[in-house]
Amino acid sequence: MDMLLSLLRSMPGAISLGLIWGIMAIGVYVTYKVLDIADLTVDGSICTGACVCAILATNGVNIWVAVLAAIVAGMLAGFITGIFHTVFGIPAILAGIITQLMLWSINLKILGKANVGISARTIKVIITQLKTSNAIMALIGFVTVVIILLYLFFGTELGCSLRATGCNLNMSHAQGINTKVNKILGLVISNGIVALSGALLAQYQGSADINMGRGAIVTGLAAVIIGEALCSHISINFGVRLAGVTAGGVVYYIVYQIIVWAGLDPELLKMFAALVVALFLAIPYLKSTYFSYTPQFKAERKMRKIQARLAKKEAQLAKKAAKKGGKA
Amino acid sequence: MLELKNITKTFNAGTVNEKIALNNINLTLEEGDFVTIIGGNGAGKSTMLNAIAGVWLPDHGSIVVDGVDITDMPEYKRAKFLGRVFQDPRMGTATDMWLEENLALAKRRGKSRTLRWAITRKERDEYRDMLKELDLGLEHRLTTKMGLFSGGQRQAVTLLMATMQKPKLLLLDEHTAALDPKTAAKVLELTDKFIKEGNLTALMVTHNMKDAIAHGNRLIMMNQGRIILDIKGEEKKNLTVEMLLEQFAKASGTEFMNDRALLG
Missing domain, CATH: 3.40.50.300 (P-loop containing nucleotide triphosphate hydrolases)
Structure with missing residues (x-):
């Protein structure tokens, strides 16, 4: 009973963390789903958001200004990746990795050391894990604003052209859409959102750490995948999908909490998370190949295999016989 | 010319x-x-x-x-x-987007894309009339994803998109x-x-x-x-x-x- 209670007590924390990572996942959704780019900048930009927010807040800047500055910093990171990708023609995934590496140095310079604390007692933070119920309410507010803004944006002429860019480059060019600018814009928006989640994460945890972004993309993708699974059957409405992605983040952290509670070695968590994401990413492919074979095809394939094996054996026997014959 | x-x-x-x-x-x-x-x-x-x-x-x-x-x-x-129609029916339209969204994108060819709404109600009626002229029954499917249409339907729509802005x-x-x-x-x-x-x-x-x-x-x-x-x-x-x-x-x-x- 005590065990169960301790699990229940850990839930508000899991939900808050899930919401923060849910915001991050919305950013990933913009690049991964809308723009069809796997952007690895996010591992760096989430940390950039945290660092900028932490440094400004500890130096007495208003926390809202600090969060805004964090968003701008994230946008700049996305802009750099966008330039690498569009102007210099570096494949998107490599452009993201390059920026991510660059950001590690930049983040260290911003922070000045590996870890900076944001004490909720001395600084007026927006959210803190010391008051999870307030944090959850505030985070739901953030999520709602982000979703509404994105929903409105993707309904505009510009937003529509951005979706077209992610869907069909040929068509976009033929319709006079500047796809390079749109790709940069998408990366800027995405990384701005990711940096926002970083700034919130730093406040919530009470510190910004140089290593806090490691593997963020995997968590983000996990949330996106869970979110798609949750709501793809309910509605195709874009807003609902984004809400689903956030819910995906929450589900991820609740499961995470349960696993920790069940006594799994926390050091192995990243490995399991990675494996689960790999499995989910593989599902569409597996569905379209191995699991789409008809029973008849499977039976026939089995027959072909057996026949091939028999033929091989016969050939071997024939060879042996020929050798023997030759010796004799 | x-x-x-x-x-x-x-x-x-x-x-x-x-x-x-x-x-x-x-x-x-x-x-x-x-x-x-x-x-x-x-x-x-x-x-x-x-x-x-x-x-x-x-x-x-x-x-x-x-x-x-x-x-x-x-x-x-x-x-x-230029208006362009390609050989591959998949190339001319954004398959993940709605029919009306595709038309709206084509409607704004050569114009700057702003933060105004992508489609207005007046336009939607316009599109319906245009689609009626194709005589393929597409006027009732404005919010169907392009990817769900046949090759012929897509080419017809692409043709419409290519000529919508003269x-x-x-x-x-x-x-x-x-x-x-x-x-x-x-x-x-x-x-x-x-x-x-x-x-x-x-x-x-x-x-x-x-x-x-x-x-x-x-x-x-x-x-x-x-x-x-x-x-x-x-x-x-x-x-x-x-x-x-x-x-x-x-x-x-x-x-x-x-x-x-x-x-x-």
């Missing part, structure tokens, strides 16, 4: 795979010209259209559309002047090649209708000699990156497949070897 001057393009220059795709192409189109282009595989038909559309820049030469030199313009900028020049790159004969005929019929009603200037690549003869007021034949035949006016009206083959043999010094063009 269109003026190609000395357009030359070599792919893989300096390697064993070097191919002169376009060899000093000169072509002038008058306003209202509907030109069909035929030729064997690798003759340079699609390459010429891609040069005009700006998929890549030519090695030398210049392209002028309606008095504007577009030789150095990036693809998305010159889209303002283009200075309509580029049709074997746009019926991937369709079954009945659907292809329907799309060709629509093509004729759009070109006639809009009084458009058009270039249509086809592999089908009969289609090339039956449509348009001018016919161009290409071979090895050159224009080897240019037939217009009365001569074009009286053209037959046999005459075309004979002319080809005379102009190129070889037999026309492309079953697809003969049988199609």
Whole structure:
């Protein structure tokens, strides 16, 4: 009973963390789903958001200004990746990795050391894990604003052209859409959102750490995948999908909490998370190949295999016989 | 309306795979010209259209559309002047987006894309009327994803999108090649209708000699990156497949070897 209670007590924390990572996942959704780019900048930009927010807040800047500055910093990171990708023609995934590496140095310079604390007692933070119920309410507010803004944006002429860019480059060019600018814009928006989640994460945890972004993309993708699974059957409405992605983040952290509670070695968590994401990413492919074979095809394939094996054996026997014959 | 001057393009220059795709192409189109282009595989038909559309820049030469030199313009900028329909029905529309969203994107070709709503209610009625004219029952499916339509429906929609903002020049790159004969005929019929009603200037690549003869007021034949035949006016009206083959043999010094063009 005590065990169960301790699990229940850990839930508000899991939900808050899930919401923060849910915001991050919305950013990933913009690049991964809308723009069809796997952007690895996010591992760096989430940390950039945290660092900028932490440094400004500890130096007495208003926390809202600090969060805004964090968003701008994230946008700049996305802009750099966008330039690498569009102007210099570096494949998107490599452009993201390059920026991510660059950001590690930049983040260290911003922070000045590996870890900076944001004490909720001395600084007026927006959210803190010391008051999870307030944090959850505030985070739901953030999520709602982000979703509404994105929903409105993707309904505009510009937003529509951005979706077209992610869907069909040929068509976009033929319709006079500047796809390079749109790709940069998408990366800027995405990384701005990711940096926002970083700034919130730093406040919530009470510190910004140089290593806090490691593997963020995997968590983000996990949330996106869970979110798609949750709501793809309910509605195709874009807003609902984004809400689903956030819910995906929450589900991820609740499961995470349960696993920790069940006594799994926390050091192995990243490995399991990675494996689960790999499995989910593989599902569409597996569905379209191995699991789409008809029973008849499977039976026939089995027959072909057996026949091939028999033929091989016969050939071997024939060879042996020929050798023997030759010796004799 | 269109003026190609000395357009030359070599792919893989300096390697064993070097191919002169376009060899000093000169072509002038008058306003209202509907030109069909035929030729064997690798003759340079699609390459010429891609040069005009700006998929890549030519090695030398210049392209002028309606008095504007577009030789150095990036693809998305010159889209303002051009309507394009591709061979692959998947290429002309955004398959993950709704029919009406695709139309709205085409409606804003050549205009700056702002933060105004992508589609207004008034436009939606307009689109419905336009789709009704296609006579494919698409007017009731404005919020269906393009990917769910058939190849013929998509080509018809792409055609509508290409002509919605009247283009200075309509580029049709074997746009019926991937369709079954009945659907292809329907799309060709629509093509004729759009070109006639809009009084458009058009270039249509086809592999089908009969289609090339039956449509348009001018016919161009290409071979090895050159224009080897240019037939217009009365001569074009009286053209037959046999005459075309004979002319080809005379102009190129070889037999026309492309079953697809003969049988199609």
